[in-house]
Amino acid sequence: MRIIGRIPHPLMQISVFATDGRFPVQFELGGQAQIYRFRQSEQLRGLDDLRSLLDDDFLREVLVQFTAMQRMQARLLPGAEADAAADFPEII
Template identity: 30%
Template sequence: MRVVGEIPHPACKITIFSWNNRYLIKIENGMLEQTFKINQFDVTGESEVIQMVDEAFVQEALNRFDDMSKSLHQAVSRT
């Protein structure tokens, strides 16, 4: 797995990887992470993948992190 680059953001860590004919967009927030896989043949290159990670994309991921955190806390409270 090769690190293509990191995208700085104050609320999360965003890393772009190239692996197995795919680009991976990995977004981390605390103990949670989301990974998006993109076939390398569906984009023109690394720069297009980086452009995809705009503020709207990141905001949706951050909202999803809130939902993920709630789900985890509810699961823990049931045990």
């Protein structure tokens, strides 16, 4: 697996990899990560195609998932809840 690029975002680090006919895309925020894997195809050949695919609605949903993940983690570590909440944006 090799990194083929990054997609700029004001809140998350988004890294794009290439491996065995797939493009894993890793989103990182506040010590947590999500990875989505996309198959290479005629419509999806590289970084530019992924930039187009990952629209604002998709990125908003990724942020919603990070918020849910933070809540789950905060239930396990109640004392860390205030610190962790500062890492996440308010999603409306």
